[in-house]
Amino acid sequence: MTVNSALTAPRYPSATVRSLVQAQQLHWEVKGKAIVSDVSFHVAPGEFVGIIGPNGSGKTSLISLLAGLLKPSSGSVTLENKNIRHYSRRHLAQKVALVEQQAETSERLTALQAVSLGRTPWLSLLSPWSKQDDDIVQTMLEKVDLQRVQNRCWNTFSGGEKQRLHIARALAQQPKVLLMDEPTNHLDIQHQIGLLNLVKRQKLTVIAALHDLNHAAMFCDRILVMKAGQLAMQGSPATIFTPENLSQWFGINAIVEQAPDGIELLHPLPTTGIKHLRENP
Secondary structure, three states: OOHHHHOOOOOOOOOOOOOOEEEEEEEEEEOOEEEEEEEEEEEOOOOEEEEEOOOOOOHHHHHHHHHOOOOOOEEEEEEOOEEHHHOOHHHHHHHEEEEOOOOOOOOOOEHHHHHHHHHHHHOOOOOOOOHHHHHHHHHHHHHOOOHHHOOOEHHHOOHHHHHHHHHHHHHHOOOOEEEEEOOOOOOOHHHHHHHHHHHHHOOOEEEEEOOOHHHHHHHOOEEEEEEOOEEEEEEOHHHHOOHHHHHHHHOOOEEEEEOOOOOEEEEEOOOOOOOOOOOOO
């Protein structure tokens, strides 16, 4: 199956299914080069959707378009049947939170202050900071296991700890939709699994670009496969993660097995790769 032939298949659930987020014929290009091309899909409330694909396939750009950070060249993103371009920044931030791959700041913030930023969209002259905001921030710091060091300066934390604080900040925002761009970068294996479990338990609508295919298989209800800026395929983890698809989309040879809990587990083989290096005799 080629990218073009895959695109002839249905690309999103039936419109009769209630959707919270909808991308319709989303297209974004830079200097005439298409980075995201004609991407359409729906996401239902409470669904955990993973976006996977090789490097350079358009995953990060798609997340940025969904977050409203990039303006599409054509097409649209709607949230609750309203184009996100028609939301104020504050109103959109009350509904959508974003966890980027890596976000730094030059400000001398403490961990507590960084997570407290998640409450900003909810504050106004009529709704000043309250004990409820304090409680939400402390709960999220506790959930990412950083409550005890909340008064430490941001620049003293490791990359993995900063990522956990970013996730705590996003959850403190109390959004309806959580967008994540490779959120487990810089995390050790314990916190990779723990944080994805934490996000899953929040019952949010989640759209996440994921690098680790086993994470996608473990946590996602549905998978979108990006290839050269196009939505090449979508379906359940069991549908997507077959040896044939893994070979076609990622160029790897792998064994796929089903764990007792029904989760697909992927085991890449040592023969993985299109070309193999050989030592000179």
